[in-house]
Amino acid sequence: MTVIVTPLGVSATDVIAVARDAATVTISSEARDSMARSRDIVDRIEAGGRPVYGVSTGFGALASTFIDPSRRAELQHALIRSHAAGVGAPMPREVVRAMMLLRVRSLALGHSGVRPLLAQALIDLLNHDITPWVPEHGSLGASGDLAPLAHCALVLLGEGWVLGKDGARMAASEALAQAGLSPIDLGAKEGLALINGTDGMLGMLLLAIEDARHLFTMADVTAALAVEAMLGSERPFLPELHTIRPHPGQATSAANIHRLLQGSAIMDSHRDDVAHAVQDAYSMRCAPQVAGAARDTLGFVTTTAARELVSVVDNPVVLPDGRVESTGNFHGAPLGFAADFLAIAAAEVGAIAERRVDRLLDVTRNRDLPPFLSPDAGVNSGLMIAQYTAAGIVAENRRLAAPASVDSLPTSGMQEDHVSMGWAATKKLRTVLDNLTSILAVELLSAVRGIQLRAPLTPSPAGRLAVDAVAAFAGAPGPDIFLAPAMEAARTVIAGPALRSSIEETVGPLA
Structure with missing residues (x-):
């Protein structure tokens, strides 16, 4: 190219x-x-x-x-x-x-x-x-x-x-x-x-937008897998429940999750069970509301970046009529605000995913799955410490979500007495998104383990593809394995296009 x-x-x-x-x-x-x-x-x-x-x-x-x-x-x-x-x-x-x-x-x-x-x-x-x-x-x-x-x-x-x-x-x-x-x-x-x-700030923001767009879709995938593994309900994701609160990102996320849950014998097994919970926990039921709000934030950030791509940000600027005028267009406030806003949104997508992981591992809340998703809990700890890792990353993302763009310091003998901190905002946004990749990797591992443990019930087509992808490096439920390599491999699955592409070939495009 x-x-x-x-x-x-x-x-x-x-x-x-x-x-x-x-x-x-x-x-x-x-x-x-x-x-x-x-x-x-x-x-x-x-x-x-x-x-x-x-x-x-x-x-x-x-x-x-x-x-x-x-x-x-x-x-x-x-x-x-x-x-x-x-x-x-x-x-x-x-x-x-x-x-x-x-x-x-x-x-x-x-x-x-x-x-x-x-x-x-x-x-x-x-x-x-x-x-x-x-x-x-x-x-x-x-x-x-x-x-x-x-x-x-x-x-x-x-x-x-x-x-x-x-x-x-x-x-x-x-x-x-x-x-x-x-x-x-x-x-x-x-x-x-x-x-x-503003070229450094804008460059990092454009790279972050590309990554966030993919990760927010993968967050819908891992959420659907977790709902399936926990015998959750698909009804909160019905389209008519989201048209009455018309946030576009919410509707998109709900449609993704609903589509991903179709064709599942696991979901069919409890659909009409009177003993089934009337309402799932917020981390399951409200997944589209959180991920959807993040999508709408991403839309705002994308618009901001598009404006910056056609902006003259030099100083001074040379005008066609021959004037050379001093300008403040180099100030990174629009980019700093956008990056800080997106970091907050991405941190929350990770936070709600970690709550689903915790629920999947807790024998008192995971609807008959074994403790920490280990068939032989006690001798084996299963995914206990993987959740610790996810929780630690969530805590770091909360610190990184504190806005950089409010932290101006004067420079240049008070000539430059207000600065944007946009470089810091966009740089830490990239860290938040990298951390989100790790959190979603833990959710992918946990949800697939839960789905495997529901056998002989078969998962949705999307679930089968996820199980195949994860089993290639993590195997089937059994004795504890060295988890770090499996988590790195899961990160690669989340960040890369392969699993998403195979799912979309089977169930249709995900937004």
Whole structure:
């Protein structure tokens, strides 16, 4: 796949393709023309000698300091070096690749006043699989992701570090030489244009949206499996019960669960049993209300990200009429709020899943299943500690769900006196979603064990597919096994497409 960057930018699908699937990148002639026109305006301003922020002045609290024309190239290079001040472990390759593509997108919109070669230099890094070493700490989310983007820009100068093939750090100069690439020299405003924007935040948010969309569907799958294993009722998921509370996400989740429970001899075995509970516990009955609210939150976040994908977030911006205006569009509040909101929602999807796991393992509440789903409880502990793990992760997600976007700190001599913390918000959102994957993996293991223990009753078609997938690495109920590898394998099943695809081929598409 080749992603073409135009003056209209790129799509979320493009970002995922470049970040995760190593799609190549090219830039359209229209985008090159747009950048060239913008650059002409900057060249005329520089020749005219009037003070313009970022072109002929310093930055931040030094915005009133006029820079002599002979030192303006030096200014841009010094900016990159001084702002590449991050610390900590390197960000994942997919995050850095998404960030670089989004910076190309920003430049291609034609409001940054840079030469086309600047965008091409970033594209060359992407197409030669050169990933800058971007430390995890350094961004406050305003003025955008200054430090992370500066670490990317530094590589264009032949300085700084990149991620080696083995994950170790190597010199950028060495990586460029191996790829046959040369360092570039920056002109007026170009250093600032490389680092002022929300590209890191947006990249992480787009990756999180992709992951959350899949995980919320898999949460419906594991919820349905748990309901089936616990002899729950399918009636709370009837569509007419959700049209009377018309939240779209709730209706979608309920429809998924209801469809997944059809064709089950386990469900048929108690449908007309007068001794069966009139009402299931909230963790079963209210699964669509919680997962559905998370879906609606994801819808809001997706809309926010889509708006950002067509936004000009540089500062200052070059307008077609020749003006260069200072702006606050680099502020990451929209992305920080969205990430914090989605982290809260994803944490609750995990929290309710863990409650179903606890119920499945509790002999007083799991409707005749053995303690901790072990046929020989006592000598064997079954999935007891797997639930501990899920509970510990739920507790961590609750801490991570505390919003980062309310935690502003002033910087730059009080010139930048309110920041978004959007980088922190989007980074911890990715951790919450990774944790959710683990919680759902524990629910998958537990629900499948419960379904296996209902034999000779047969599960739904979806249940049979889940049993087959899990039995391949966890076997049948019996003596205790080394659980950690089984839990890792279950994580792979939850995160990957295989089980979902096989279920959808059998029962129809899941939303």
